[in-house]
Amino acid sequence: MAQLTIDIKKLKHNIQFLVQHCNNFGLKITGILKGSGLNPIIIHEMISNGIDNVGFSNLPVNNTYEKVFPQKPVFISLPSIHNLSNIIQYFGTSFNSEISVIKKINEVLIEEDRSHNIILMVDTGDLREGVLPENVVDIVKQIHEIKNLRLDFSGIGANLGCCAGMIPNEQNINILQELAIQIETQLSLPVKTISIGGSVMLDWLETSRLPDKINQIRLGEAIFLGNIPTIDKKHKDLHDDVLIFRSDVLETSEKRIDQPKNIGKNAFGYKPEFLHTGVRKRAIMNFGICDTYPEGLQPVGDGLEIVCVNSNYTIIDFTNSREDLKPGDFVEFKMNYMSMHQSFISPFTSIIYKQKSDE
Ligand SMILES: *Cc1c(COP(=O)(O)O)cnc(C)c1O
Numbered sequence: 613m614a615q616l617t618i619d620i621k622k623l624k625h626n627i628q629f630l631v632q633h634c635n636n637f638g639l640k641i642t643g644i645l646k647g648s649g650l651n652p653i654i655i656h657e658m659i660s661n662g663i664d665n666v667g668f669s670n671l672p673v674n675n676t677y678e679k680v681f682p683q684k685p686v687f688i689s690l691p692s693i694h695n696l697s698n699i700i701q702y703f704g705t706s707f708n709s710e711i712s713v714i715k716k717i718n719e720v721l722i723e724e725d726r727s728h729n730i731i732l733m734v735d736t737g738d739l740r741e742g743v744l745p746e747n748v749v750d751i752v753k754q755i756h757e758i759k760n761l762r763l764d765f766s767g768i769g770a771n772l773g774c775c776a777g778m779i780p781n782e783q784n785i786n787i788l789q790e791l792a793i794q795i796e797t798q799l800s801l802p803v804k805t806i807s808i809g810g811s812v813m814l815d816w817l818e819t820s821r822l823p824d825k826i827n828q829i830r831l832g833e834a835i836f837l838g839n840i841p842t843i844d845k846k847h848k849d850l851h852d853d854v855l856i857f858r859s860d861v862l863e864t865s866e867k868r869i870d871q872p873k874n875i876g877k878n879a880f881g882y883k884p885e886f887l888h889t890g891v892r893k894r895a896i897m898n899f900g901i902c903d904t905y906p907e908g909l910q911p912v913g914d915g916l917e918i919v920c921v922n923s924n925y926t927i928i929d930f931t932n933s934r935e936d937l938k939p940g941d942f943v944e945f946k947m948n949y950m951s952m953h954q955s956f957i958s959p960f961t962s963i964i965y966k967q968k969s970d971e
Pocket residue numbers: 644646669688689771809810811812830831832833834841
């Protein structure tokens with residue numbers, strides 16, 4: 613039995629703190645949902661506690677997003693040219709970097725008589741999505757030269773800390789400010805939204821001066837995990853246990869572990885490594901990679917260590933724990949970014965909402 617528990621009170625705290633904190637810098641928050649997708653409870657907490665809008669990385673499968681929102685959410689992935697009609701239907705804004713796709717969006721908007729905003733992504737050094745800074749003004753010009761322009765150009769955005777591990781610095785942050793000024797002066801076009809992200813920005817904000825035109829921050833991980841990624845630091849004012857993965861013990865045993873001489877590969881094709889030898893207490897947990905990303909879990913209790921991961925089992929060594937585990941006992945884990953997404957996505961992991969922290 614694999615469970616992902618969401619502590620609503622702690623979630624609320626993280627949201628309220630970040631809204632207040634970011635508002636002090638003149639930033640509105642777009643709350644980013646990836647693995648969690650269209651989760652009405654999380655979305656409700658975000659919107660009712662001051663998050664401006666929510667952004668999704670994927671198209672909905674079964675639900676229409678329209679039912680849940682007062683305003684259309686943001687599509688934060690680059691739109692696929694094959695899905696433009698759906699993207700425009702569900703999302704009010706999308707992040708773009710290809711002029712051919714932007715032109716196609718405009719065509720679909722005309723055909724379907726709809727409206728849609730686009731943010732042009734700029735690669736400020738993380739080497740993921742976005743046009744290079746030196747091409748931005750020209751692309752914005754090309755966008756505005758599209759015949760029968762139907763889409764709205766709402767601004768520019770950039771992402772850090774995702775691919776090249778680029779952390780924010782004065783230089784890469786200022787690129788956006790300078791580009792916005794160039795667009796406004798050279799093309800006489802307003803740049804309403806200047807969007808930065810993700811959670812890696814939070815640490816930088818503490819010590820640096822944010823250029824005044826930047827007005828939106830996209831945050832996911834910090835809200836759920838209380839963590840500042842890329843530099844791998846817990847945020848001092850945020851809870852890191854909003855999300856807890858929980859599962860039960862199926863078997864416990866004391867097993868003798870010898871360092872084997874000729875070992876074959878394990879279930880995933882790797883040669884196993886044995887960190888401990890001798891007689892060890894081991895518990896087989898009722899989850900594996902079908903339920904979450906077990907390597908990213910951190911047992912909450914002392915002296916517990918994940919030693920083996922399979923599709924449906926995860927084995928923990930509890931030799932050094934003061935707790936004695938038996939079948940049926942529950943073990944709790946904090947989670948990292950990958951474990952969070954995989955738990956939300958897994959059809960085998962149930963989501964449990966904990967309404968009060970002290971229960
Ligand atoms: C995932 C993502 C974010 C959020 O990043 P976190 O590190 O989870 O805060 C923001 N913007 C874009 C474009 C993303 O893909």
